[in-house]
Amino acid sequence: MNERYSRQQLFAPIGEEGQKKIRGKHVVLVGAGALGTGNAEALVRSGIGKLTIIDRDYVEWSNLQRQQLYSEADAKERLPKAIAAKRRLEQINSEVEIEAIVGDAGPEELETIALKQRPDLWIDATDNFDTRLVINDVAYKYNIPWIYGACVGSYGLSCAFIPNRTPCLYCLLETVPQGGLTCDTAGIISPSVQMVISYQMAEALKILVEDWSALRGKLVSFDLWTNEYAAIRIDGVKKDGCPTCGRHPSYPFLSYEQRTKTAVLCGRDSVQIRPPALRQYDLNELAELFRRQGLQAEANPYLVSVSLGDKRLVVFRDGRALVHGTKDVQEAKAIYYRYLG
Amino acid sequence: MTLVINGEAIAVPDEVKTVGDLLAHFRLENKLCIVEVNVRIIQKHEYETTALCDGDRVEIVHFVGGG
Numbered sequence: 001m002n003e004r005y006s007r008q009q010l011f012a013p014i015g016e017e018g019q020k021k022i023r024g025k026h027v028v029l030v031g032a033g034a035l036g037t038g039n040a041e042a043l044v045r046s047g048i049g050k051l052t053i054i055d056r057d058y059v060e061w062s063n064l065q066r067q068q069l070y071s072e073a074d075a076k077e078r079l080p081k082a083i084a085a086k087r088r089l090e091q092i093n094s095e096v097e098i099e100a101i102v103g104d105a106g107p108e109e110l111e112t113i114a115l116k117q118r119p120d121l122w123i124d125a126t127d128n129f130d131t132r133l134v135i136n137d138v139a140y141k142y143n144i145p146w147i148y149g150a151c152v153g154s155y156g157l158s159c160a161f162i163p164n165r166t167p168c169l170y171c172l173l174e175t176v177p178q179g180g181l182t183c184d185t186a187g188i189i190s191p192s193v194q195m196v197i198s199y200q201m202a203e204a205l206k207i208l209v210e211d212w213s214a215l216r217g218k219l220v221s222f223d224l225w226t227n228e229y230a231a232i233r234i235d236g237v238k239k240d241g242c243p244t245c246g247r248h249p250s251y252p253f254l255s256y257e258q259r260t261k262t263a264v265l266c267g268r269d270s271v272q273i274r275p276p277a278l279r280q281y282d283l284n285e286l287a288e289l290f291r292r293q294g295l296q297a298e299a300n301p302y303l304v305s306v307s308l309g310d311k312r313l314v315v316f317r318d319g320r321a322l323v324h325g326t327k328d329v330q331e332a333k334a335i336y337y338r339y340l341g
Numbered sequence: 342m343t344l345v346i347n348g349e350a351i352a353v354p355d356e357v358k359t360v361g362d363l364l365a366h367f368r369l370e371n372k373l374c375i376v377e378v379n380v381r382i383i384q385k386h387e388y389e390t391t392a393l394c395d396g397d398r399v400e401i402v403h404f405v406g407g408g
């Protein structure tokens with residue numbers, strides 16, 4: 001018996017059989033922020049076979065309070081989160097294959113992963129409902145479970161969605177949340193993050209060892225400051241006409257029109273811009289180009305960061321960019337096209 | 342009347358007669374919520390017509406986006 005997993009194997013519902021199953025599983029983590037880093041560490045320590053991490057952002061100082069895989073060096077270097085997470089996770093457990101994808105988790109990207117890799121589980125660690133509804137569609141289309149998690153302040157909630165067993169997120173929401181609702185500016189304390197991770201990870205372990213009868217089947221929420229707790233059984237909300245899990249699904253969030261070209265990043269005073277067709281930049285050349293225009297530009301192997309007065313433009317290799325210092329999509333676009341054409 | 346909301350007995354004012362009133366009372370009417378009354382999930386179009394009675398067990402979960 002591998003000493004490394006001995007305590008987990010002693011836990012009867014997992015056992016030696018369960019551990020073998022965990023070892024054969026591939027999990028995709030969408031987002032590598034607070035929930036993402038916690039889930040990633042727990043999954044990798046538990047001894048899964050492969051973890052894919054997809055994230056569009058890079059490490060900043062404000063992340064260090066709760067995003068447990070990152071260090072000051074990562075923030076100084078502005079390392080993409082997926083890359084910094086991979087480095088740390090490989091130190092934690094070299095037996096697990098880690099795939100880092102620096103990019104947007106759009107319909108195209110997630111569907112490619114689903115088709116080519118047939119993962120066993122998606123874990124939601126994003127900060128917005130646009131991406132969650134894409135995960136929801138991909139999960140039900142390819143019959144792969146996914147686990148929702150979210151938190152703000154001292155509040156958090158989680159729910160596991162299992163194709164053919166539970167209704168989907170769309171059934172639960174009925175209406176699609178609009179921008180303002182999903183963007184939280186109330187701050188966050190780390191125990192709320194850890195609590196959501198625990199709910200997600202417990203359901204993840206049950207799914208990985210295929211102990212379907214142990215699944216909670218409930219949407220749960222808590223507030224660690226006001227000491228409230230709620231749980232609602234979700235099996236009753238399934239709708240026959242649901243476009244994702246109903247009788248004639250159309251998976252509306254995977255359609256071409258749904259591809260996000262711009263997105264305002266939650267609580268970040270930043271806008272993301274995706275060019276219509278991805279490009280392939282030589283980042284050193286790009287940095288040089290900026291410098292010749294008298295601008296201050298820094299490059300690492302993954303991105304170039306340019307200061308533009310009170311704004312900052314960060315360009316990734318594939319042409320995707322973050323414009324910091326604005327929430328105005330038009331202004332961000334203007335900056336993008338002025339410098340990148 | 343007194344309702345058992347998220348496991349705790351809470352007295353609500355007499356004006357609260359429906360699920361819609363209850364959400365307004367807690368200022369949750371503009372949040373994305375799931376409401377269950379006596380183990381039955383109430384659809385959004387039923388909020389204003391679903392009457393609440395003394396002792397009803399209500400669970401309210403609201404969605405947030407952050408992560």
Ligand SMILES: [Zn+2]
Pocket residue numbers: 167168169170171172238239242243244245246
């Ligand atoms: Zn559905």
